[in-house]
Amino acid sequence: MGFDRLIARIRALHNPTVAGLDPKLSYVPDYIRKEAFARCDDPFEAAASAILTYNKGLIDALCDIVPAVKPQCAYYEMYGWQGMRTLAQTIAYAKEKGMFVITDGKRNDIGATMQAYAAAHLGKTELDGCRCAAFDADALTVNGYLGTDGIAPLTEVCAQEDKGIFVLVKTSNPSSGELQDQLLGDAPVYRAMGNMCERWGEATIGEYGYSAVGAVVGATYPQQLSELRAALPHTFFLVPGYGAQGGGAKDVAPAFDANGDGAIINSSRGILCAYQKAGCDAHAYAEAARAEAIRMRDDIISAL
């Protein structure tokens, strides 16, 4: 219920972070890429295969210290349906290794269509009598611009399948304020969206006090993060923007509640490309990712 499974895993590992799996082909070590392109004639097959190998290496290196991974759909879709197959295989592998999987798809649509997205990413699809899971993540990021009927089909599946969603509230990018900071009466748009998250989550509050409807709030806006933490006591936060986008440990500290719960901090490029940044041998990419994940964990824990 709520994000209990995720929170329990964070507590067990003493690590409130998630590794973003945004595998641009240029991040994949040369030796993996070359092997795949030598083996496969179709360049999309080769890319998809190289990325799967890379992801599995990262998951193996991270699964006992990092509670969750967050594959970003865009970086799989750009490699075609073969890339989407790699997304499904990556999710299955990470779950097999005990990780909580957040698919970062920022999906949104009208109610009937959101039922289809809910089935695709969190639930099961009806297939002529059998019900099968297509992508089967533990949580999905979504956009709430369409209001309640775009969210209700997801909360239904979350309640049935013990899964969660993260609604975009205040995003980490420089132009997020163009709409999100505009005032609706006294309060900005992001606050209205945050209040909707509290309402949407009401029926799914778990044992740690958080509902199945979380929010995306960027590390690059620490003041809003602090304001929203106080205003949304039942909304668990997914916090992008640490590392490559400029957020530091003290920027993300306000995302947490008094118990040190309430948020998970994402790093994508920092972990994925740690071997490039460290200038170490590409064969050590997974060890470099693990070292960076440990550094990040200790950095964030020390700021709490």
Next chain:
Amino acid sequence: MGFDRLIARIRALHNPTVAGLDPKLSYVPDYIRKEAFARCDDPFEAAASAILTYNKGLIDALCDIVPAVKPQCAYYEMYGWQGMRTLAQTIAYAKEKGMFVITDGKRNDIGATMQAYAAAHLGKTELDGCRCAAFDADALTVNGYLGTDGIAPLTEVCAQEDKGIFVLVKTSNPSSGELQDQLLGDAPVYRAMGNMCERWGEATIGEYGYSAVGAVVGATYPQQLSELRAALPHTFFLVPGYGAQGGGAKDVAPAFDANGDGAIINSSRGILCAYQKAGCDAHAYAEAARAEAIRMRDDIISAL
């Protein structure tokens, strides 16, 4: 440039409508479904194959009278990566038959990630030296909640590849007003989003006066449709909500400009399920879809 290719095709066929390809497996005629499930062991493979057959039949029946199709990503993702392969094959087939393809994905993210979505759906992906198109639609629906840096990577690809985007402005669903109708000062959120579309499109205005940045405005809100048509002279409208969602021909008339340009009206279930509604033999599903597409065209043209 802009939506010139689409507008030229609409003018040539005297038909400002688009057929939504939202192929739930339950819409697919029994005889197609049974054949596919008898042939394929994997239920996702069977579903993907059945849907492709169904889509091709629809495209064959519509391509000389309807200018465009709009596959809805959710209904392909729910059938797994095999469903995404069917999406790619459907897009390729529709383009081969001369149709303009709008992928309805409502994608949105920060700038770096939107580059990946832009490559996936409209542009080309770098694959170790070669550049290949993954899904290759003519246009993509997107969500502008993240502001300019989530849109800029798309307008760049649109300019390079002569493609377009449709930004969600005022959606057709009942709860669209929860955020979209809230007032930012004097004007509602949807108006602010519409104004951003005009700004984002400035550099890509084509010969018919419309930019490559269109807007999604629902037929279920005719007053807002009329207001937005007047306020956004360079923004081409994609109008969902006709038919199954309740919009009629006189509701969509305000979407058009004085020349009868400026909008394309979508129908999904009305066309896809015409054979069920008409109670005719399932083998005649494509003819029934064609008859409904002609009825819809004439209905809308008569209201202009």
